[in-house]
Amino acid sequence: MWKLLPAIQIVLIIIYATAVCAGQGSDTIRLKAPNNEVGRYEKLELLIEVDRKYDNPFDLQEVELVVELNTPVGGKLTLPAFYCRDYKRRKLDQGRSRSDWFYPVSNGTWKARFAPMQVGTYVATARLTDKTGTIQSRSVQFGCLSSLNKGFLRISEKDPRFMEFSEGEPFFSIGQNLAFIGEGQYVTLLKAEETFEKLAANGANFIRIWTCCQDWAMAIEAQKSAWDRSWSRGRLAVPLPGSENEPNPRKCVKIESKSITVSPTHPVALRPNTHYILAGRFMTDGATGLRINLGRNNWQIPFDSAGGKWQQFKQEFTTAENDFWLGQFTIGPVGSGTVWLDDLSLKETPEGPELLWEADVNRPVLGVYNQLDCFMLDELVESAQSNGIYLMLCVLTRDLYMKHLSDDGSEEYETAVQYAKQFMRYAVARWGYSTSVAAWEYFNEIDPGLPTDRFYTEVGDYLEQIDIYHHLLTTSTWHPSAKDCRHPSLDIAQVHRYMRPGTDEEYKDEVAVALDRAQFLRKHAPNKPALIGEFGLADTKWGRSDYMKQDTEGVHFHTSLWASAFAGVSGTAMFWWWELLDQQDAYKHYKPLSAFLADVCFAGLRQTDADISNEQLRILGYQGDDCAYIWVSDSRATWWNQIAENKQPELVPDASIEIRGLRDRQYRIEWWDTYESKTIGTEQISCTDGRIQIPLPSFSRDIACKIRQ
Numbered sequence: 001m002w003k004l005l006p007a008i009q010i011v012l013i014i015i016y017a018t019a020v021c022a023g024q025g026s027d028t029i030r031l032k033a034p035n036n037e038v039g040r041y042e043k044l045e046l047l048i049e050v051d052r053k054y055d056n057p058f059d060l061q062e063v064e065l066v067v068e069l070n071t072p073v074g075g076k077l078t079l080p081a082f083y084c085r086d087y088k089r090r091k092l093d094q095g096r097s098r099s100d101w102f103y104p105v106s107n108g109t110w111k112a113r114f115a116p117m118q119v120g121t122y123v124a125t126a127r128l129t130d131k132t133g134t135i136q137s138r139s140v141q142f143g144c145l146s147s148l149n150k151g152f153l154r155i156s157e158k159d160p161r162f163m164e165f166s167e168g169e170p171f172f173s174i175g176q177n178l179a180f181i182g183e184g185q186y187v188t189l190l191k192a193e194e195t196f197e198k199l200a201a202n203g204a205n206f207i208r209i210w211t212c213c214q215d216w217a218m219a220i221e222a223q224k225s226a227w228d229r230s231w232s233r234g235r236l237a238v239p240l241p242g243s244e245n246e247p248n249p250r251k252c253v254k255i256e257s258k259s260i261t262v263s264p265t266h267p268v269a270l271r272p273n274t275h276y277i278l279a280g281r282f283m284t285d286g287a288t289g290l291r292i293n294l295g296r297n298n299w300q301i302p303f304d305s306a307g308g309k310w311q312q313f314k315q316e317f318t319t320a321e322n323d324f325w326l327g328q329f330t331i332g333p334v335g336s337g338t339v340w341l342d343d344l345s346l347k348e349t350p351e352g353p354e355l356l357w358e359a360d361v362n363r364p365v366l367g368v369y370n371q372l373d374c375f376m377l378d379e380l381v382e383s384a385q386s387n388g389i390y391l392m393l394c395v396l397t398r399d400l401y402m403k404h405l406s407d408d409g410s411e412e413y414e415t416a417v418q419y420a421k422q423f424m425r426y427a428v429a430r431w432g433y434s435t436s437v438a439a440w441e442y443f444n445e446i447d448p449g450l451p452t453d454r455f456y457t458e459v460g461d462y463l464e465q466i467d468i469y470h471h472l473l474t475t476s477t478w479h480p481s482a483k484d485c486r487h488p489s490l491d492i493a494q495v496h497r498y499m500r501p502g503t504d505e506e507y508k509d510e511v512a513v514a515l516d517r518a519q520f521l522r523k524h525a526p527n528k529p530a531l532i533g534e535f536g537l538a539d540t541k542w543g544r545s546d547y548m549k550q551d552t553e554g555v556h557f558h559t560s561l562w563a564s565a566f567a568g569v570s571g572t573a574m575f576w577w578w579e580l581l582d583q584q585d586a587y588k589h590y591k592p593l594s595a596f597l598a599d600v601c602f603a604g605l606r607q608t609d610a611d612i613s614n615e616q617l618r619i620l621g622y623q624g625d626d627c628a629y630i631w632v633s634d635s636r637a638t639w640w641n642q643i644a645e646n647k648q649p650e651l652v653p654d655a656s657i658e659i660r661g662l663r664d665r666q667y668r669i670e671w672w673d674t675y676e677s678k679t680i681g682t683e684q685i686s687c688t689d690g691r692i693q694i695p696l697p698s699f700s701r702d703i704a705c706k707i708r709q
Contacts, residue, residue: 028052031067031126031137039147041115041166043433048081048110048126048137057083057108058369060422063130067112072120072144077468081112081126082429085353085371089379091190092324100189101324102372103269104353113433115469116144117151117166152469153390153438155491159603160527162570163438163472170601173390173438173571174561174594175199175206177534178578181380182217182373183267186579189376193383195582200387202587203594207389208533208574210444211377212397215265218373221423222397223365226264226358227253236260237361241283241340251361252342259291259332264358266372268326268346270319276355279314280344286337293330296323300334310342326355366400366419369426381434390438392474392533395427396420398443408451417455421462428467439472439492441533448477453487460489476533480517485524492570493525496534498542499556499639508640510556511563511618511633518567532564535573537639544577547643554586556639561593562674562702566620566631568607592677596704600629614655626663626709631674633702655696662687665709671697672704 030049038044046067054063065081085108090101116122122144126137151166158164163171178195181187187195199207213219214230228234239249270276282290282301289302292315301313326346333339346356357363377393384391404416424440431437442459446452452475460473474492475484485493497517499507506512514532521530537545537556548556557575564573572593575581608621608628621630637649664687671681681697696703 028135029126029128029137031124031140033124033140033142035142037143037145038116039145039149040119041117041149041151041435042147044114044116044142046081046112046114046124046126046140048112050110050128052128052130054130056364056368057110058422058426059367060425063128065110065112065126065128067114068125068127069114070123072118072122078466079112079114079468080425080429080466081110082426083108083110084374084430085109087372087375089375098190099183099267101269102266102375103271104355104371107351107353113430115433115435117469119144119146149435152435153472154470155472155529156603159605161529162603163529164603165435170603171205171390172565172597172600172602173206173531174565174590174597175204175208175389175572176575176578176581177208179208179210179394179444179576180213180217181209181376182213183265185217186582189379192380195578196383196387196389198587199590200389202590204587204590205388205390205594206392206438206571206574207384208392208394208441209380210394211373212394212444214397214399218376219397220369220373220377220395221366221400222370223363224265224358224370224373225361226262226356227260227361229265238340240342250342252340253344253359253361255332255339255341257333257336257338259293259330262329262331262344262356262359264356266358268355270324270326270355271348272319272321272323274348275316275318276346276348277314277316277350278344278346279312281310281312281342283308283310283340284333284337287333287335287339288337289334290339290341291330291332291334293328294326295328296320302334367422369423374430377431381431381436384436385434390436392439392441392531393427393431393437394441394444394476396423396442398446401443402446402450405446405450405452405455408454413454417458420455420459424459424463425466428463428469428471432467432469432471437471439474441494442473442475443477445476445478445496448479448481448484453483456484456487456489472529474531474533480520482520482524485521485530491528493521493528493530494533495521497532497573498534498536498538498576500538500540500542500545502540508644509635509638510560511620511635511638514560514563514567514573515620517573518564518569522568529570531569531571532573534576535560535564536576544580547639548577548580551639551643552584554581554584554589555637555642557581557586558589558675559633559637559639559702561589562631562704563620563633565593565597566622566629592672592674595677596672596674596706600706602629605629608659609661610657610659612655612657614652617652617655619657623659623661623707625661626665628659628662628707629704630657630659630707631702631704632657632696632699634700637701649701651698651700652696653698657694657696659692659694659707660690662690662692662707664688664690667692667707667709669694670706670708672706674702674704 032047067079069077086105087102092101125139156162156164211220214222215224227236237251238254243249284303292299344359404412472491476494480495561572602622605622605624608623612619641647669683673680
C-alpha cells in the first residue's frame, strides 16, 4: 500500500499521526465533562483520565496537570487540576450516636473543578506536563447559564474596608470559629453539618475552620500516624536495623516486650461480607514470632529460626454481615524480645486502595495531602454552600512551616515558600471553585516576629497567577502584628483577642475590648477589610474561663457581637469556644443582629458623630449624609457586672442622643429589640442645622435603631 502513495503523502500522514499522538494524546489523557451545562458561579466537575502513574502526584516537579479554557468572550483561563482519592460516605448508628463511615472507592483519579463566571460557551482542554514532555487531551465544550448565585467574596469596590460579592451585593460577616472538626472532637463532620444548619437558621453566615490541626482533627498536610500522636510522639519509628548511619534511612516500627495498639486518627472502615488481606514484614530479636489481634482474629506468626532476617507475612479474613469497622487492633512480639515491623498494609486486593495508610512511617509530611481529610473538606464546603455559610479556611500547618521561616535568605525559607505554593495550588484546584470559600488564611497564630513579608509576597503573587477567582487572603499571629495588617499581599487584616484576667481591667468590659481591637486594626489597616478572628472569655492560662459556664444567657457573647458589629471592623468578633456555644444554644444571639443588618450596608459610611445625654450609656454606629445605624449600650451591663458580680441592669429611662452631620430633612426612626429580632417602635423626626435630637425609649442593657429618610 505504501508503495502506491507518493512520498509527499507518506510524509504528511506521518506528520499528522505524530501531531495527533503528541498534541491530542487521546491514548494517554482524556477530558470528560459529565454535564454540558452549568449555572454561573456553580460547580462543574471535569474528569481527567490519565494512564500514567506517579510516585507523588501532588509534586509539581513530577507532574503538573491543568485545564485550559477558552471563555465566551474570547479570553483564556488556566485552571489547575488535582489528584484525589474518592470515598464513599455513610452515616451509621453506633449506640446512641451516629458516625461517619468513609471508604475509598479508587486508588486515585484526576479532576478539575470550575465555577464559570461568564454566561456562554466554554471550550476546555487538559494539558499534562511531566519529565517526558507535554501532552494534551481532545477539547470538550460546555455552556454556562445565568443563575441566582451572588458570586465570590471580594473587597468592596465602593469601600475597601468591607466585603461584597462579585455581583456587588454587600457582605458583613456574622459568625464564629468551628476550628477542630474530626473523630474524637466535639465537632465531627456530621456535627459540623448540623451546626451549619443551626447557624444559618439564626442568621450567621461566616465560619473559621482549620484544615491544619496536625493530627487531632482535620489536617490536610500533617503527620497522621497509627502509632502515636503529635503531643506524645514516642520512639516507635526507628531506622531499619543496619541503616542507622545512612543520611536518610528508611524507617520501620520497633516494638519491645509487649504489644501496642494500632490506632489511626481516622477509624478504619471496612465493608461487610468482604475479604481482606493484612500483610507486611517483620524481624525479631529474642522474640519467637509476631502476635496480631484484630478482635475478630488472633494470629501468632512464628519466626524463621535463622533469625536476623526479614520475614513476610500475609493474613486474610472476611468481615461479617454488619461488620463496618476494623476496631481494636494490637500487635507485638511472641515471648520476650523485640519486633521490627515494616510495610504494614490492609487491602481488599493486592492492587486495591490502602486502608492502613496511617501506618506508613515513611510517608512524607510536607507535599503530601491526607486524602480522607481532603474528602471531609469537600463535604464541608458543599454543606456550607447549601446553607449560605462562607468559610475562612486556615490551611497551612503552622509548626511544619514556622521553624523554616526565621531567615528569609536561607535555603530552608525558600523550601517553605515552595511547599506553601504547592499546597495553595492544591487548595485552589480542589476547593477554589466554591463561592463559599471566602478566604484562605495561611496560618493560625504564627510568630509575629518572623520575617514573613517575603513569604506572603511570593505566595500571594503566585496565587494571583493561579487562583482565577482571586479569593481573599489573610493570616493570624499570636500577638497583634501591625506589619501583617499593613502587608499589601494580605487582603484581610486580622487580630485575635481574649478577655483574660492578669492583663488589665479592660477584660471586664467586652465593649471596650472590641473597640480597642477595632481601633488597632483601623490604625494599621485603614483601607482593607479587618476582622477579630478569635475572641472569648479566657482564664489566666488561655483556657476557657469558668465564667462562660456561669453565663448561661450568653451575656458576654451577645454584647460582644453587637459591639464589634458597630466598632468599625468588617464583621462580628468570632468566638472560639464553639462547644460551649453549642451546648448553651447561643446561636439565637446571631438572629437579632442578622435581622437588623439584613437591609443595611456600611460601605461608604463613617463612624457616627453623636452625643448621649446619660454618661453611663455608650453609643456606637455608622452614618452617612442621610442615614445612621446606631447601637446604644449601658456601661453597667457588662458581662462582669452581670455574671461575676450578679448585678442585674436597671431600666434606663429618659435618655436622648444627638447626631450631627445629617442633611436637614425628615427621618424615620426605627427602634430594635436586640434580643427579640423585632422592632419596638417607630417615629418621624426632623433634622435641623445638621443636628437631630432623638429621645430613646426606655430599655435595659442595649438597644439599636435605624435612622433613614
